[in-house]
Amino acid sequence: MPAVAFDQVRVAVETEDSPQPKVLLDAVSLRLDEARVGVIGANGSGKSTLLRLVNGLIQPTSGTVTVDGDDTVRAVRKVRRNVGFVFTDPLSQLVMPTGREDVELSLRRSVRNGTERRSKAESALARLGLLHLADQSIYELSGGERQLMALAAVLAVEPKVLVLDEPSTLLDLRNRELLRRTLADLDQQIIMSTHDLDLALDMDRVLVVQEGQVAFDGAPTEAVAAYRHWCMQALDPAGRDAP
Numbered sequence: 001m002p003a004v005a006f007d008q009v010r011v012a013v014e015t016e017d018s019p020q021p022k023v024l025l026d027a028v029s030l031r032l033d034e035a036r037v038g039v040i041g042a043n044g045s046g047k048s049t050l051l052r053l054v055n056g057l058i059q060p061t062s063g064t065v066t067v068d069g070d071d072t073v074r075a076v077r078k079v080r081r082n083v084g085f086v087f088t089d090p091l092s093q094l095v096m097p098t099g100r101e102d103v104e105l106s107l108r109r110s111v112r113n114g115t116e117r118r119s120k121a122e123s124a125l126a127r128l129g130l131l132h133l134a135d136q137s138i139y140e141l142s143g144g145e146r147q148l149m150a151l152a153a154v155l156a157v158e159p160k161v162l163v164l165d166e167p168s169t170l171l172d173l174r175n176r177e178l179l180r181r182t183l184a185d186l187d188q189q190i191i192m193s194t195h196d197l198d199l200a201l202d203m204d205r206v207l208v209v210q211e212g213q214v215a216f217d218g219a220p221t222e223a224v225a226a227y228r229h230w231c232m233q234a235l236d237p238a239g240r241d242a243p
């Protein structure tokens with residue numbers, strides 16, 4: 001299992017609102033060896049920022065991120081070959097007119113032979129029950145169908161690490177269960193952010209991100225309990241009883 005390591009990572013960006021850079025993530029040091037790592041936390045806490053560092057979509061302002069020893073800045077091409085990234089919004093990922101073309105496109109670099117490529121694409125689509133939608137325009141698919149299509153395109157290339165940013169937001173109950181089973185069957189390491197706490201409970205380790213820092217890191221049940229506690233505290237800081 002490749003290790004993903006963060007060493008004293010800080011991400012800060014310039015904004016027009018303030019002369020000071022805005023800190024999106026700070027003091028993150030982690031070594032992720034587990035097969036299934038969940039990332040939970042409030043909206044805007046820094047989950048996507050943390051995930052995007054893993055495949056070099058965002059570079060640390062200071063500190064380093066490595067995947068299997070490869071630095072995500074200096075060895076970004078190698079890192080991108082090893083790390084598949086599934087975006088929350090599938091339309092930011094699907095670029096071809098149909099799902100089949102998109103899955104075949106993602107295989108272009110790794111599978112030179114056209115017949116083999118078509119067959120691999122077919123298997124990736126079949127695995128997620130998408131063959132009947134493979135030749136339909138991406139724009140005629142539902143949000144959930146597109147979300148699964150984007151996952152099929154990334155899984156087709158069999159990355160060593162699969163990073164998923166809130167992959168179940170658009171899925172109905174059946175497809176959420178399909179996603180859950182598909183992820184459970186995969187050999188690769190999975191790092192996934194989610195607001196779906198049941199999905200988080202399937203993980204081996206869960207990070208709770210709060211205001212740009214990892215506020216809890218440990219077993220899923222304890223992480224979810226800590227997150228719930230902080231949410232309640234934020235809603236009712238004085239600890240008053242609900243009306």
Ligand SMILES: Nc1ncnc2c1ncn2[C@@H]1O[C@H](COP(=O)(O)OP(=O)(O)OP(=O)(O)O)[C@@H](O)[C@H]1O
Nearest residue numbers: 013015022024041042043044045046047048049050
């Ligand atoms: N390029 C940027 N410039 C300025 N602020 C940014 C930039 N990118 C992200 N942010 C801010 O950083 C914070 C963390 O964003 P991030 O997308 O990582 O949150 P998140 O935990 O994934 O949220 P959500 O659950 O809503 O998807 C947010 O306040 C966001 O507005």
